[in-house]
Structures are given as structure tokens and as C-alpha cells.
Amino acid sequence: MKSRTPLIAGNWKMHKTGPEAVGSACKLVELTADTAGVETMIAPTFTALSEVAEAIGGSQIRLGAQNLHWETHGAFTGEISGDMLTAAGCQYVIIGHSERRQYFGDTDEIVNKKVTAALSAGLNPILCIGETETQREADETFNILDKQVQKGLEDLSENDLNTLVIAYEPVWAIGTGKTATTEQAQEVHLFVRSLIDKKFGKALAQSLRILYGGSVKPSNVKELMGMPDLDGALVGGASLDPETFSQLVHFQS
Ligand code: PEP
Numbered sequence: 001m002k003s004r005t006p007l008i009a010g011n012w013k014m015h016k017t018g019p020e021a022v023g024s025a026c027k028l029v030e031l032t033a034d035t036a037g038v039e040t041m042i043a044p045t046f047t048a049l050s051e052v053a054e055a056i057g058g059s060q061i062r063l064g065a066q067n068l069h070w071e072t073h074g075a076f077t078g079e080i081s082g083d084m085l086t087a088a089g090c091q092y093v094i095i096g097h098s099e100r101r102q103y104f105g106d107t108d109e110i111v112n113k114k115v116t117a118a119l120s121a122g123l124n125p126i127l128c129i130g131e132t133e134t135q136r137e138a139d140e141t142f143n144i145l146d147k148q149v150q151k152g153l154e155d156l157s158e159n160d161l162n163t164l165v166i167a168y169e170p171v172w173a174i175g176t177g178k179t180a181t182t183e184q185a186q187e188v189h190l191f192v193r194s195l196i197d198k199k200f201g202k203a204l205a206q207s208l209r210i211l212y213g214g215s216v217k218p219s220n221v222k223e224l225m226g227m228p229d230l231d232g233a234l235v236g237g238a239s240l241d242p243e244t245f246s247q248l249v250h251f252q253s
Pocket residue numbers: 011169173174175176177213214215216234235236237238
């Protein structure tokens with residue numbers, strides 16, 4: 001029996017207008033009202049955050065954002081700060097998603113600044129890490145993950161990290177229908193936990209939640225979540241339909 005409460009987090013990416021997001025959120029509130037022993041989070045697009053916060057108010061569903069800027073305010077056209085997300089009702093923020101790294105230039109240094117900013121704003125950061133297919137084939141997986149963890153968490157203390165979540169998302173498994181095998185995922189999660197142990201100590205390594213992301217769906221969620229070091233899932237495609245996402249949230253039943 002794991003002591004860490006699993007987190008099932010849905011990343012809605014650039015899908016759903018405000019009204020569409022509210023419709024999905026309301027449906028999800030109904031479908032997940034009976035859940036216990038699992039935390040649920042949805043991350044709609046920025047423009048839907050406040051409306052969705054109202055729609056899920058009083059339920060067990062938490063609100064997350066998909067990104068933030070590292071500064072608190074200023075001349076940064078188009079950007080959103082941690083305080084703005086907190087004021088909109090967010091408790092979580094996804095940082096360093098592979099799409100941000102690939103298309104928007106989020107380096108490990110930027111990711112580190114964003115993690116620091118999220119913590120200062122009282123948000124729980126979900127730090128995404130993961131190797132590409134080429135890196136896996138070249139046997140570079142552990143080196144890449146080591147670098148992403150070391151740099152992403154640079155200058156942070158054990159105390160800073162109490163609310164941090166790490167999401168291991170092999171880039172080759174995101175939106176491709178290819179899922180890491182349970183053994184591949186467990187091997188990496190254990191490795192990441194050992195990195196945290198070395199850097200921050202055993203207590204944090206044991207309490208830290210490490211999510212798996214990459215084509216998680218109702219047919220594979222139970223098996224993945226059954227692995228000892230997998231503490232939840234970060235879900236893209238299968239989080240968009242409330243019925244399907246609710247099946248993931250109910251993986252324990
Ligand atoms: C993701 O984008 O974080 C993700 C895991 O996507 P999908 O579930 O669609 O593979």
C-alpha cells in the first residue's frame with residue numbers, strides 16, 4: 001500500500017473555450033463526486049481558469065495552469081504570473097512540458113526559474129521531465145533525466161520541495177498511442193526517486209509524488225498505477241472527455 005495519495009491530472013492543452021471547459025468541468029464534478037483516496041486536477045487554458053474555478057468550487061477537483069512566467073509582474077506582453085494564477089483559483093501549475101521545451105524554448109534554466117516562481121506564489125509545481133525517442137535509443141535516458149532534475153531543481157531546498165510533483169513523460173509516448181511498459185516506467189521512476197534521495201534526502205524522496213504521462217488511457221491506467229513508484233498520471237488526450245477521464249480517476253475501483 002503506497003503512502004502517497006495518487007494524483008490524476010488532466011492537461012487540456014489548447015482545447016476548449018471557456019464555456020466548453022465549464023461544461024466539461026461540471027460533468028467531471030458529477031462523475032467524480034464519489035472518489036476517495038485520489039486527487040484530481042484539471043488544467044484548462046488560461047482564459048477558462050476563473051470560470052472553471054467557479055464550476056469546480058466545493059468539489060474535490062483541483063485547478064492547475066499549463067505554464068507561468070517567472071517574473072511577478074512587468075513588461076512581458078502575453079505572459080501570466082504565479083500570483084495571477086493563484087488569484088484565478090489555481091493550486092497547481094505544469095512546468096517544462098515537452099511541448100513547451102520543444103516549441104517555446106523552455107530550457108532547464110527557464111524551467112528552474114518557473115519552478116522557483118511557482119513556489120513563491122504558493123503554487124504546487126508539476127515539473128515535467130522526459131527523454132526523446134532518439135535519446136532513449138542512444139541510451140541517454142538516465143543522463144537526460146539526471147540533467148533535467150538537477151538543473152530544474154537547482155538552488156531549491158528540501159523544504160521548498162514539499163509541494164513539488166514530478167511528471168515523467170517520455171516524449172515518444174506523448175500523444176502517440178505508444179505507452180512505456182510498466183517496467184520501463186517503474187525503472188525510471190525509481191531512478192528519479194534515487195536522484196531526489198541523493199539531492200534532498202530520504203524523507204523527501206519517499207513523500208514526493210512522481211506521475212507518469214504518455215498515452216495513459218482506461219485500458220492501461222490500472223496496470224501502470226499498480227507499479228510501486230508511480231503515484232498518478234499526467235494525461236493529455238484522454239483527459240478531454242469527462243467520461244474517459246473519470247474512468248482514469250476511478251482506476252482504483
Ligand atoms: C501530455 O501531453 O502530457 C500527455 C501525456 O499527453 P497524452 O496523454 O495525450 O499522451
